[in-house]
Amino acid sequence: MNIDKKIVDDFVANEISFVTTVPCKQLAGVIQEVEERDSIFHIPSNKEDEGMGLCAGAFMGGKRPAIIMQNTAIGVTINTLATLTQFYRMPLPMIISYRGELREPVACQVEMAVHTKALLAQMNIPTYHFHWQSDVKEFDNILKYTFMCNKPVAILTDANFWGGYGDQ
């Protein structure tokens, strides 16, 4: 299964047409796939809270948005999630590269990984963790759930899900 294609196919099937991204090595393939789809407007952000602002505007303009980012971004976006996305009740699927989990080669990434789920739980953000490639089967349901309940929803995708880091 091509995970990148499956994720973006599910975006398209759920009428997501506005995607902002902040890159991560793990996410390069899915970002490239987003870029190549005609039905999706891809706008890279310089910072994740900026991206959430863009998504809020896109939602109010009638588009279904999504953001793709690293889990380090949770540290950057707590205020935006609370005072914009949640306060105004806006849907936002967040595809999150879960750095610092099993098969992670960079020790510093673990320092945010150990806080990631606790922070999301503290924020009452529905959170799903994709560890096996087969977990991606749930993605379509998660997107439907997100736009049903008008909440930010986190999909944590770890190194094992993406197939590891190769020789790094």
Added chain:
Amino acid sequence: MIRSEILKEIAPIIRDHLVVCNIGLPSQELHLIDDQPTNFYMLGTMGLSSSIGFGLALSQDKPVISIDGDGSVLTNLGTLPTIANNETGNYTLLIIDNGSYGSTGDQPTYAGQKTSLAAVAVACGCENVIEVQDKDLGPVLQAAIDSDEMTVIVCKCDSGNIKLPVITLDPVVIRHRFMEAVKS
């Protein structure tokens, strides 16, 4: 002129357009001066007025004006390259630059010192940047809205605030009526 005087002057120009208004006193002032369903009041999230307005402009065809402040743009300086590189003609970014963080007690910003936000916007790739003095804003803003070119306006003005109440509208109500106005 101070920001509330500027907002009073431009209210008739922006009344019929989609406006995303910056957190704190700017939103409270606009709400008091001319509350409209086409106004999206930010109740939190300093710095994102330009991003919210830009996302909105990219997602539908009506003109959108983001009212921002110099302190807020400095908080989210990365917004300017994003705007510059994804240009859309229905977007106007109005930065009311009073050289201070007005909502928190008029502490000075760097934009009131050595930093020129107009020069920063140009350096970020924004092609149509106009710095204007407060009393001259009206016609410049009207021209920006009427034109098919995306415009960044930096309006230099005095620092100062009026006393006024906070906005008690529920955020979901603000968002809902704004979305209905976007669709209408």
